[in-house]
Amino acid sequence: MAAVVPQNDFVHPDSPSVWDAKGRPVLPGFIDAHMHPISMGLKKLRLDLSQIQSLKELLEVVHNSASLLPRPSSRFLIGYDWDESLFADEHRYPTRWDLDKVAPDLPIALRRIDGHLWVVNTKGLQLLNLPEDHPFVFKTEGQPNGLLADEAIRFLEPFIEPKLDEKREALSIASQIALEHGVTTLADLYADLEVYESLVKDDGLEIRFVCCVPPATAQQLKAPLGWNIAKERCEAKFVKLFLDGSIGAHTAAMREPYADMPDETGRLLLRDRTAEGLMLEFNDMGWRLAVHAIGDLAIDQAIEAFRFVRMEGKSFLRHRLEHIEVLQPEHIGWMKRLNLVASMQPNFVARWQQEGRLYQIRLGWERAKRMNPFGSILRAGVPLAFGSDGMPFGPIYGIVGALTHPEPSEQISLRQALLAYTQGAAFACSIENQVGTIASGKLADLVVLSHLPDEQAFADEWQSVKVVATFAGGEMKFFQDK
Numbered sequence: 001m002a003a004v005v006p007q008n009d010f011v012h013p014d015s016p017s018v019w020d021a022k023g024r025p026v027l028p029g030f031i032d033a034h035m036h037p038i039s040m041g042l043k044k045l046r047l048d049l050s051q052i053q054s055l056k057e058l059l060e061v062v063h064n065s066a067s068l069l070p071r072p073s074s075r076f077l078i079g080y081d082w083d084e085s086l087f088a089d090e091h092r093y094p095t096r097w098d099l100d101k102v103a104p105d106l107p108i109a110l111r112r113i114d115g116h117l118w119v120v121n122t123k124g125l126q127l128l129n130l131p132e133d134h135p136f137v138f139k140t141e142g143q144p145n146g147l148l149a150d151e152a153i154r155f156l157e158p159f160i161e162p163k164l165d166e167k168r169e170a171l172s173i174a175s176q177i178a179l180e181h182g183v184t185t186l187a188d189l190y191a192d193l194e195v196y197e198s199l200v201k202d203d204g205l206e207i208r209f210v211c212c213v214p215p216a217t218a219q220q221l222k223a224p225l226g227w228n229i230a231k232e233r234c235e236a237k238f239v240k241l242f243l244d245g246s247i248g249a250h251t252a253a254m255r256e257p258y259a260d261m262p263d264e265t266g267r268l269l270l271r272d273r274t275a276e277g278l279m280l281e282f283n284d285m286g287w288r289l290a291v292h293a294i295g296d297l298a299i300d301q302a303i304e305a306f307r308f309v310r311m312e313g314k315s316f317l318r319h320r321l322e323h324i325e326v327l328q329p330e331h332i333g334w335m336k337r338l339n340l341v342a343s344m345q346p347n348f349v350a351r352w353q354q355e356g357r358l359y360q361i362r363l364g365w366e367r368a369k370r371m372n373p374f375g376s377i378l379r380a381g382v383p384l385a386f387g388s389d390g391m392p393f394g395p396i397y398g399i400v401g402a403l404t405h406p407e408p409s410e411q412i413s414l415r416q417a418l419l420a421y422t423q424g425a426a427f428a429c430s431i432e433n434q435v436g437t438i439a440s441g442k443l444a445d446l447v448v449l450s451h452l453p454d455e456q457a458f459a460d461e462w463q464s465v466k467v468v469a470t471f472a473g474g475e476m477k478f479f480q481d482k
């Protein structure tokens with residue numbers, strides 16, 4: 001951005017390269033601080049079955065997709081997220097015999113929405129080399145019916161792991177989806193660095209990415225990569241560490257048991273000593289940490305480990321905590337003292353933290369309504385960044401969650417929510433000197449919205465807010481005139 005000037009001082013240059021936003025709101029390009037772009041793209045690349053309403057329709061979709069593919073082929077046609085509870089004709093799982101009827105000559109594998117069950121056709125089963133008897137290879141009248149659950153899924157995995165070119169394509173699809181939502185930077189919170197290395201080499205990244213790599217990658221690389229968000233459009237200076245699981249799966253580590261499973265408190269994935277040791281090691285190698293902690297027990301562990309790193313470390317970098325949904329007041333004080341960034345997902349509030357929804361069922365309303373305390377975080381002066389974790393993707397929907405928090409004192413203003421999805425997310429990704437605000441000298445990543453309802457109207461009218469144009473590096477990458 002060469003200059004930012006007040007409207008009255010602006011002299012309209014007479015040039016064909018001038019684009020007039022015509023009074024519509026222009027914001028810094030949104031930055032999603034926590035995403036999984038390759039999985040988002042893969043779902044589009046493979047078959048998305050999540051909206052299918054009958055077994056008949058499922059088989060038609062499979063037939064149509066299969067008919068487009070070359071033969072013979074040992075490459076699986078892969079589909080995601082069928083849900084037989086939505087089927088209007090027959091409430092049952094599809095079997096290999098169903099799939100054989102529409103595509104007998106091509107291997108097919110379709111995943112159920114929960115990820116714990118796959119159905120494979122006969123051609124596919126022949127490639128898998130399954131054991132004669134396995135408790136998770138399901139049978140009908142003594143014959144494998146094509147359904148593979150949990151522990152049997154590993155026989156399928158080598159055949160469905162995407163190849164590099166497929167992952168590259170997935171990332172390009174994710175970039176397009178991002179631009180449609182006005183997002184110009186995505187943080188990939190478990191980045192497969194091979195994909196980014198190959199795209200950086202080919203100058204193939206269409207938007208910017210911040211890679212948080214798995215611990216093994218960081219250990220292998222030793223120091224962060226010397227990439228720059230302006231030049232390579234990608235940086236890799238964060239490492240991701242998981243301390244617990246999720247509330248949905250009862251695996252987030254809680255101080256108190258789950259309301260709907262009184263013997264369960266979830267579990268910590270690392271011993272305290274291991275967490276401290278790893279975090280110190282990465283900090284001293286120059287990696288910034290992005291630590292996944294959802295339950296209050298996991299957040300306790302994260303805070304203790306960061307205190308240890310600050311005492312023992314060579315220096316103390318700016319690190320971040322991911323999700324921190326069951327955050328307690330004392331955690332917030334420690335986050336402030338340790339300069340930790342809160343990386344949170346307001347869309348989870350919109351989706352699950354409302355009365356009668358998942359979080360109330362898991363934790364009871366007293367605990368659930370106090371989760372994700374955005375207001376307290378901002379009042380304490382802890383930096384707040386927003387992301388979606390892809391559930392679902394899209395800043396505008398996420399912002400609704402921040403404005404409609406069930407605990408009024410934890411609601412934040414529209415301006416604060418927009419800041420968390422721009423400036424705050426840039427700060428969390430340590431790229432705030434280049435992106436996240438509109439100022440001269442910054443990279444020209446911008447989004448133009450159709451309009452911006454005020455705070456009171458936003459929750460009711462958000463669906464009418466359209467992205468009109470998205471610019472990345474000064475180039476218009478998306479435009480929709482409607």
Ligand SMILES: [Zn+2]
Pocket residue numbers: 034035036189389
């Ligand atoms: Zn995630």
